[in-house]
Amino acid sequence: xRFDVLTIFPxxxxxxxxxxxxNKALVKQLVEIHLWNFRDWATDRxxxxxxxxxxxxxxxxxxxxxxxxxxxxxQQQGDGPGTLVMLTPQGRKLDQRLVEELAEHQRLVLMCGRxxxxxxxxxxxxxxMEISVGDFIANGGxxxxxxxxDTVIRLVPGVLGxxxxxxxxxxxxxGEIEHPQYTRPREFRGMQxxxxxxxxDHARVSEWQKEQSRLRTGQRQRDEQRKTxxxxxxxxxxxxxx
Numbered sequence: 001x002r003f004d005v006l007t008i009f010p011x012x013x014x015x016x017x018x019x020x021x022x023n024k025a026l027v028k029q030l031v032e033i034h035l036w037n038f039r040d041w042a043t044d045r046x047x048x049x050x051x052x053x054x055x056x057x058x059x060x061x062x063x064x065x066x067x068x069x070x071x072x073x074x075q076q077q078g079d080g081p082g083t084l085v086m087l088t089p090q091g092r093k094l095d096q097r098l099v100e101e102l103a104e105h106q107r108l109v110l111m112c113g114r115x116x117x118x119x120x121x122x123x124x125x126x127x128x129m130e131i132s133v134g135d136f137i138a139n140g141g142x143x144x145x146x147x148x149x150d151t152v153i154r155l156v157p158g159v160l161g162x163x164x165x166x167x168x169x170x171x172x173x174x175g176e177i178e179h180p181q182y183t184r185p186r187e188f189r190g191m192q193x194x195x196x197x198x199x200x201d202h203a204r205v206s207e208w209q210k211e212q213s214r215l216r217t218g219q220r221q222r223d224e225q226r227k228t229x230x231x232x233x234x235x236x237x238x239x240x241x242x
Contacts, residue, residue: 001105001156002032004074004082005145006067007112008049010035012142022150025159033149034077038062041069050115059116067111067122074109082107084128087141087148088117091130094148096175098131102148103155110148112141177220179212 005013013035017023025031039047043065050060075081083105092098102108111118111128123130133144153159182193196208 001030001103001153002034002078002082002107003149004034004036004077004107004109005112005142006036006038006070006074006110007140007142007145008038008114009112009140009142010037013146016146021159022153025153025156028158030156030158031153034074036070036074038066038070041066041073053116057116061116062113062118062122064119064121064125067118068125071109071111071126078107080107082109084109084111084126085148086111086113086118086123086126086128086130087133087144088113088123088130089132089135089137091132093135094131094133094151096151099148099151100155103152108148108152110141110145112145114140175217176213177216179209179216 038049049066053061186193
């Protein structure tokens with residue numbers, strides 16, 4: 001699988017590409033990652049890729065010309081154009097279902113924003129798949145791109161061992177959170193490993209793991225429901241912010 005990362009800070013990926021699991025996948029040629037700098041398509045002597053927004057407002061926006069030229073060049077590389085992805089807070093939230101969809105593509109071209117984001121015409125003209133990694137604002141799209149790559153490569157055949165992969169996918173299909181896990185020592189600062197895990201009874205262990213997974217999933221759902229504002233509060237908040 002091939003990833004093309006388009007950014008103004010390609011050096012941020014230097015250490016990331018050398019980490020163990022990803023590095024092994026690169027060495028085995030299970031995954032390719034190519035880095036591209038938007039500034040290489042700037043036309044002025046300062047290699048400018050951003051400018052002030054029309055109508056005023058804080059910050060700077062990435063301009064259309066270098067971004068369009070970079071994307072169009074990158075899409076001509078390799079065996080065929082990739083699926084274009086823009087990392088943006090306005091996008092579809094990244095979850096396991098979307099990760100599985102992305103893993104079906106042979107090539108992903110990831111656009112990393114900076115400053116106040118992209119000129120709207122970049123989205124209108126290039127029509128990328130817009131993806132958000134969560135309800136928060138990052139300094140740029142580079143860390144979200146790393147997160148996306150990390151989640152997708154786990155589904156590339158051969159990147160994980162067979163047993164780990166099968167276990168991971170079973171939880172992904174069920175939609176449940178993984179059960180708690182323990183290793184040595186058996187006791188640490190008064191905290192004990194559950195006795196069932198020491199029993200050697202594989203059936204009991206399996207049943208305990210399933211129950212713990214159900215409990216964790218239920219607790220997460222209850223926590224999320226408590227955080228969800230009632231409609232009246234949402235409407236009031238929306239009115240107050242305009």
